[in-house]
Amino acid sequence: MALVRAAQQTSSSYSCRYCRYHVFLSFRGQDTRKTFTDHLYTALVNAGFRTFRDDDEVERGEGIKPKLQKAIKHSRTSVIVFSKDYASSTWCLDELVMILERKRLSADYVVLPVFYDVDPSDLRKQTGSLAKAFARHQKTQPSNKVKEWREALAEVADLAGMVLQNQADGHESKFINNIVQVIGEKLKHRPLSVPHIMIGMHSLDLVNTLNLWLQDGSDDVGIFVIYGMSGIGKTTIAKFVYNSNYERFEGSSFLENINEVSQQPNGLVQIQTQLLSDILNGRKMKISKMLVKD
Template sequence: MALVSAADPQTSSVSSTSRYCRYHVFLSFRGQDTRKTFTDHLYTALVKAGFRTFRDDDEVERGEGIKPELQKAIKHSRTSVIVFSKNYASSRWCLDELVMILERKRLSADHVVLPVFYDVDPSDLRKQKGSLAEAFARHQKTQPSNKVKEWREALAEVADLAGMVLQNQADGHESKFINKIVQVMGEKLRRRPLSVPHIMIGMHSQINELNLWLQDGSDDVGILVIYGMSGIGKTTIAKSVYNSNYGRFEGSSFLENVKEVSQQPNGLVQIQTQLLSDILNGRKMKISNVSEGLTEIEDAISSKRVLLVLDDVDHRDQLDAVFRMKDLFYPGSKIIITTRHARLLRAHQVTKVHEVETLNSKESLELFSWHAFGQDHPFEGYIEYSQKIVGHCGGLPLALEVLGSSMYLGDSIDVWKSALEKLEAIPNGEIVNKLRVSYDSLQDDHDRNLFLHIACFFIGKDKDYIVNILDGCDFYTIVGIQNLIDRCLVTIDEFDKVQMHDMILGMGRQIVCLESEKPWKRSRVWQHKDAFNILTEKNIQLKALSSTCTCSLETVT
């Protein structure tokens, strides 16, 4: 069972239904109409293509409700293919099955529903005319009104989904139509949801906001930038949004770790190749260079509505390898970019900017508790030190997860106390390494040195005060601070003072500490104790040197 926030119980059902799938396809149909003809041929073709397909072979009437095995099959299928025939709506079991399929789709956005209109038209379902009107006239006499209303709404809803109509495709030839259905199912099954953490405290409201933006029905080509410091959850949010929406687009691609991949030999071409494979349904293309790849991408994205996510972008050339202008995309396409660089794109190019915030204290304690205790609150006796560790994390999900997972329930309170004291003196190495990516990505030594100066000496100081001092030391402080802000390394508060997240601060000072075990050999000294020891040591050395010189002079005389 997935661990989820008690405040968001729906997540449990979504994750459990979407992560375990016994069948590729659940095949729904009216048995008397097509069981031994069209549906049988379609079932055979799906199985032959390698899809685990469920169909109900029971010819006997089902009784008053859907059998439990049918409910489980719907729940544990990745897709549902519904064959609508003239008499489909005459069966109350088929209608109940339809309601359950649509409920499965609502609970799990990655569940694909493909309506197949065999000898009816989508408008027949939408308006419920012809044979459907006759069926509902009979249902109205024998079934509760609320049940009939539910069936009508389900038919209207499924009629608006993208489906396949026999009369409109393959010139009405059933064999060609079946082959086309199998091909479409192959494309849909190849596009699978991405893995996301089971525990996503504090992210659901942000995900819902971005889903609304993606689902506004606009034909505009939109660019969304999700930015924030390392470890704050940008990629997790982007993956969740992608999982909820990729089925709405004709093509989709999630390009993960763009920065890391681009630094590999021929990395930009690798990115282009992956993108083309994704949106061309697995077709491999050989690309010789970035320019050739860009031409192929522009041709592909101009012909279909796509959802494109570029994760962890830190330089403009990584974007330029994928697209030059958003106007080249097919209407309604959407691009999502996650980055630590707030001004990666010019303002006029971006449709929406979403800054990911740190968690509040309640959310932080809940996330830490799931990782440390397997529940949404600390065990009795561990509350005080849990709260102190959470306070040390400053609402950063990465830190809460790493430190929560590193604590052990079997350890005594003294061990927890010692662990906290160690953290305050020596930052966790795993967290430092992940946060350091932002520092290493700064454009030059000027900005890196400026960052270290601020981390060691100027936190909480007035911005003008810092500028006056560091400009006198040959720094270009104003533009340097802006670069640090753009990289989510520092912030300016409402009092115009320079601030830094505690974990970023610890990372900066740890970089300096790693220069040498001996404080006097480091580039910066900020702790009073170290400064006093260095000055004392220097004073002793000076006295020794002075004494040596005096003795030498006396010897000469």
Template sequence: MAAAITLMRLHDGSSCFYRCSYHAFLSFRGEDTRKGFSDHLYRALELAGIHTFRDDDEIERGENIAAELHRAINESKVSIIVFSENYATSRWCLDELAKIMERRRSDDGHFVMPVFYDVDPSHVRKQTGSFGEAFCRHEERFKEDMDKVEEWRRALRDVADLAGMVLEDRYESQFIQDIVKEIGNKLDPKALNVAPYAVGIDDRVRGINMWLEDGSNDVGVAVIYGMGGIGKTTIAKAAYNLNHARFESSSFLADIRETSEQPNGFVRLQRKLLSDIQKGKANKIYSTNEGIIKIKHAVCYKRVLIVLDDVNNLDQFNAILGIREWFYPGSKIIITTRHENLLRAHEDHAMFKVEELNEYESLELFSWHTVGQSHPIEGYIELSRSVVKHCGGLPLALQVLGSSLSGKEVDVWQSALQKLYEIPNGKVQKVLQISYDSLQDDHDKNLFLHIACFIIGKEKNFAITVLDSLDFYTRIGIQNLLDRCLVKIDNEDNRLGMHHLLRDMGRGIIREESPQDPGKRSRVWHKDAFNILRKRTGTEKV
């Protein structure tokens, strides 16, 4: 990350320059919160692109501690102080606090945020409660240096008078997101809001970060692909936050598929891109062709990072960026898409497939959305595992179902789970169906529905033989479904597979043809098929 330089104004009106190595300095009592709240806060800050110093990672305890802390505080734009029950018992913490408040008094631009984690702000201000007990011990220990004790007391009074964040009755996870949002607003308007509780994000972003930091002068293009709801946009946002400051200009264009379908959608996207790259100096654009020409001139003279989110076809890519030869050496372009083969096969580009969350990651993400912690509460463990199994590692489903069940009783969970086995969740269905709706023709849509209802688990060549007999152009059709991550083929036994939420989505489409009477649907399976045959209630359609 390119180091920033900030100007610090002193009381006498003179000025000096400090090299800002960090966005934020995080002060906390390690024994209280290192492995819990402070660690989660640190990870959330980093994920939001807020480069944060925490002393237990950055320096060793020893004789140079004061100098290193002073340097880190002066080289941070903001300071975050997590006040916990035993914060005041640590001389190291109080020394950090005193340095932070000294920096603030000499630099009005240095932002300090006190965070009261299960601590009453009045106890900090007045040094009562556990803070009072700690200072009784400090006064006994530092009888010969009461000036130091008074310096600590003053720092506590001053920081408690600042506008801070208090945990109160909020979930810790939401509290952390509120802190990150506030810090982000103070620091960097370009930082994007990443989905809360981004479980498993570190491993999934690592490869993209390595690609972004490869030092190459080539104009790089990367494709992040996977089924709907798998987390492509979250991963792209995290990578953007962590890397955009390394480029001379950057732009994140969200929801390209949806925006491009609206009146003047491409022109609006082009304007946004130019405004970002030219720091708000973009001229008006009246046509897509005019926008392409202006983008060509804007990207040819500086290294840029551009993210195109949710690209559905190559025309959208070309209307916004044209050709990569325009770009200044070292520029990077990231595309998120459901279409694996969106770009031409002969073009050089990196591919990053987003896989489903594993069982442990899924349970953690689901628990954050249901109970605001990383694991289920007693009495809900087996039900949580059942819902997680149903979601099949899809972050969207875990988030939607987790939020819908938050605060509900056990019997409601049981009823909701029974319903899910029969009727897909509407929000999840809507997102997944975008991939189905984007298929080029009824042939591929009908092929998908046939596979969802009847062919899952069948050996590929057998499936092709059966489907060809039904007048499907099966090989090209299956390839189109593979390209859009709607089906998959097991490498070991060559069997057709499908994420079971996609299967449920396909069967949900069939169910909507006649919700009450299966005999009027175009396809039936399992018990519906048995009942129709037994009762002879089938129609010409089925």
């Protein structure tokens, strides 16, 4: 396990420690793919957020659902763009169900509904264009599936979302900037999860040594290596030290399971992309990063 230190500067940064994407972007392509959603995607990417958009990442056809499930699982947030005919797409409704399932599994998973040309009450009451869409679905889809979709729409309507008509006087560019700012606030650094039963006295001594090393105010780049057999607590120590120090640095990244990820197709590229995205966020900076390998 190697810890790499650079100049100390205080700033917040965005973290997606176990995730490939900061944002999973869900939308009905026929409604907004080339307009609002395209501008939103560009703004998110320009702000330094790794953003999944299905036409960029996967091809339509057999096997796409598992790929979408994996993308949702490995994202930190989901932004759902609700447009007038969103509910007419069984694909979008299935995707919504997957997103909410992901949210139930992780308390810190963020779902941000964006109401582009519909009102939250339309989803809650399922009136207007949604009523027409479900009238069609009831004729062609299993009743349990329709019930699942209705419950998902009602659930997401009660989440704190953003409504175009209520913000930025309806100006889309300002509205998009507001969305990017909200995502930035929600993705600010959060502490890593560390077991309640921490480590023994010997490990605490090591933690104190690492903290002193990271907090010495030096501008020099340094590497600290902790080595030993698997299962002795190296990662736990690194997480504890990371939580104690990340706010002291302008940028930081915690990369875990490097050996496992590197064996996957394009695994090394994925690691490099995550590292650079975590620490750069679209600007040059001096950074502190930790690479962890068991």
